[in-house]
Amino acid sequence: MPTNDVKLLGAPASQYVNRVQFALNLKSIDYEFIPQNMREKSELLLKSNPVHKNIPVLLHGDKPICDSLVILQYIDEFWFDGPSILPSDPYDRAIARFWAAYIDDKWIPFFKELTTAKDEESKTALVEKILEGVKLFEDVFVKASKGKCFFGGETISFLDIVLGCYLGWLKAWGIQLDVNFLDESKTPALVGWAERFSSDKAIHGIIPETEELFRILQIILSRAADAASK
Amino acid sequence: MAGDKVVVLGTYVSMFSMRAQVALNEKGIEYEKKEEDLANKSPLFLEMNPVHKKIPVLIHNGKPVCESLIIVQYIDEVWHDKNPLLPSDPYQRAQARFWADFVDKKVYDCGRRIWATKGEEKEAAKKEFIGIMKTLEGELGNKPYFGGEDFGYVDVALIPFYCWFHAYENFGNFKTETECPKLVEWAKRCMQRESVSKSLADPHKIYEFVVSLKKKLGIE
Numbered sequence: 001m002p003t004n005d006v007k008l009l010g011a012p013a014s015q016y017v018n019r020v021q022f023a024l025n026l027k028s029i030d031y032e033f034i035p036q037n038m039r040e041k042s043e044l045l046l047k048s049n050p051v052h053k054n055i056p057v058l059l060h061g062d063k064p065i066c067d068s069l070v071i072l073q074y075i076d077e078f079w080f081d082g083p084s085i086l087p088s089d090p091y092d093r094a095i096a097r098f099w100a101a102y103i104d105d106k107w108i109p110f111f112k113e114l115t116t117a118k119d120e121e122s123k124t125a126l127v128e129k130i131l132e133g134v135k136l137f138e139d140v141f142v143k144a145s146k147g148k149c150f151f152g153g154e155t156i157s158f159l160d161i162v163l164g165c166y167l168g169w170l171k172a173w174g175i176q177l178d179v180n181f182l183d184e185s186k187t188p189a190l191v192g193w194a195e196r197f198s199s200d201k202a203i204h205g206i207i208p209e210t211e212e213l214f215r216i217l218q219i220i221l222s223r224a225a226d227a228a229s230k
Numbered sequence: 231m232a233g234d235k236v237v238v239l240g241t242y243v244s245m246f247s248m249r250a251q252v253a254l255n256e257k258g259i260e261y262e263k264k265e266e267d268l269a270n271k272s273p274l275f276l277e278m279n280p281v282h283k284k285i286p287v288l289i290h291n292g293k294p295v296c297e298s299l300i301i302v303q304y305i306d307e308v309w310h311d312k313n314p315l316l317p318s319d320p321y322q323r324a325q326a327r328f329w330a331d332f333v334d335k336k337v338y339d340c341g342r343r344i345w346a347t348k349g350e351e352k353e354a355a356k357k358e359f360i361g362i363m364k365t366l367e368g369e370l371g372n373k374p375y376f377g378g379e380d381f382g383y384v385d386v387a388l389i390p391f392y393c394w395f396h397a398y399e400n401f402g403n404f405k406t407e408t409e410c411p412k413l414v415e416w417a418k419r420c421m422q423r424e425s426v427s428k429s430l431a432d433p434h435k436i437y438e439f440v441v442s443l444k445k446k447l448g449i450e
Contacts, residue, residue: 051332051365060321063321065321065324065328066328067327067328067331069327069331070324070327070328070331071324073323073324073327074320074321074323074324077320077323078320078321090304090307090308091290091293091295091304093303093304093307094295094300094301094303094304097297097300097303098295098296098297098300101297101300102281102282136281
């Protein structure tokens, strides 16, 4: 299959879409980015992901692949001669998948809950849970990196991508709530990792600027407030 | 591998524990099943899954692996030379992962709402459940298994729910066989495999378990 027959249906501010962009860059795969309007879903999106009607969708030739973690593994397995995204040892893979599931099923949803949190008490409780998660990531990083630059060691890997995609939103939320989620005094190793990850050439420029994410966050929050008052 | 020590911490009723057992049985791996009392969690259990404190946990030579689908993939990768569960083609693998993830996100929650709610909520849950089963039936098509000719990853992910159907059907007042005959045919085909029939719980015991759980939780 020609490598230039790769299309990505997505939106620039979606962290899940950004994950796929990181992976394609790491493997040096050229692709066409087809921006999607999620409030008016295109025929192409509905045809390519009829079950969830969601982004990202990778179109490889005429074959759609959905769900960011599924796409990452597909990219790694199809373009197996590029740098590896998943670790090679089955146990290390299980650990990486475990933390990816925690990030997607527990940690990122805390932020979603924040958009509809009604009072200060519930917001504070959610912030606590988020910070507990960050502390866990610090421990995981120290263990997994073994003193090297990334969760994957010398090179960026699955868990770097799965967590790193949220760094922009983490900053935007930090401004919104006046909380420093990545505090050098509390999670120094993770702060170092975040800087190295964000400046890597495969990663840099993909995540929108914090001001842009903050602006989008205001829209999200105001829509949530409108929906709640109905 | 000779000298491997494999333990599954789980419970008799958990469809998630059953996934791990089916996978190990498919590979012909000897293992010890430890029944965990979730009301009285053992120190071993808390040590092996400190983050979620949930079963199943696979302990392979002392190292814990958590989350049932992650466990199944681990089993498939370690014992990769026997009965592969995931196909070798990257696109087919992606499809298998997608559908196993679909099962994970949809079936348990919806099934639970059938027995844990009443009135309109229960009716809605029942309709949703049948919808989910029809979607899965569509994906199965005319294949003998979700994996195609061979029993595979998605089959492992879904089949343990079959022993819970009797409970869902009783509480929801419907018959899966009427709504999705091809899916029930598939389930019966899977039950012909010893790896599956040895691992699944008795549907009547599941039903009794739900009855007593409802009492404990104060749900009518």
